[in-house]
Amino acid sequence: MATTPGKKALGRKRHVVVDTLGLVWSLVVTPADVQDRDGAKLALKAFRESVKFPRVIWADTAYRSVVDWAWVKWLWAVEIVTRPRGKFVLQKKRWIVERTFGWLNRSRRLAKSFERTVESDTAFVQIAMIHLMVKRL
Numbered sequence: 001m002a003t004t005p006g007k008k009a010l011g012r013k014r015h016v017v018v019d020t021l022g023l024v025w026s027l028v029v030t031p032a033d034v035q036d037r038d039g040a041k042l043a044l045k046a047f048r049e050s051v052k053f054p055r056v057i058w059a060d061t062a063y064r065s066v067v068d069w070a071w072v073k074w075l076w077a078v079e080i081v082t083r084p085r086g087k088f089v090l091q092k093k094r095w096i097v098e099r100t101f102g103w104l105n106r107s108r109r110l111a112k113s114f115e116r117t118v119e120s121d122t123a124f125v126q127i128a129m130i131h132l133m134v135k136r137l
Contacts, residue, residue: 012113012121014101015039017047017057022100024129025050029122036062037069044070058093104128 011032017025026047030039040063047054057078059066070076081094104110107128115121 012115012118013039014104014121014125015043016097016100017043018097018100020096022096022103023133024100024125027122027125029118029125031118037065040066041069044076048074060094060097103132107131 028042
């Protein structure tokens with residue numbers, strides 16, 4: 001049985017954990033070829049450093065495999081936000097994360113992926129969030 005090399009995907013993925021106000025609690029930037037479940041596990045581990053016992057975590061359907069993992073590891077309840085088949089409906093709680101990504105994309109530096117390293121991409125996302133939070137004071 002021959003093994004095929006991993007998919008070569010350009011770009012980055014940003015995995016974030018936000019609160020109900022859309023403020024970032026944890027951020028993990030990965031290369032695009034990293035699976036969503038692995039990025040979600042990294043984001044939840046980073047979130048665990050700040051919050052020990054969240055009441056509930058809502059996640060997209062791409063993170064379905066993390067539900068059991070989070071329950072076994074920390075007894076965290078992760079709910080998957082699903083949509084009805086065949087029609088567009090605003091998904092419950094999903095708009096919070098999408099709104100945060102929209103805020104971040106208003107930053108010129110984050111509109112396209114200009115950064116060469118994951119660390120610099122992470123730093124500019126944090127700078128953009130700091131800028132947004134300072135404007136709201």
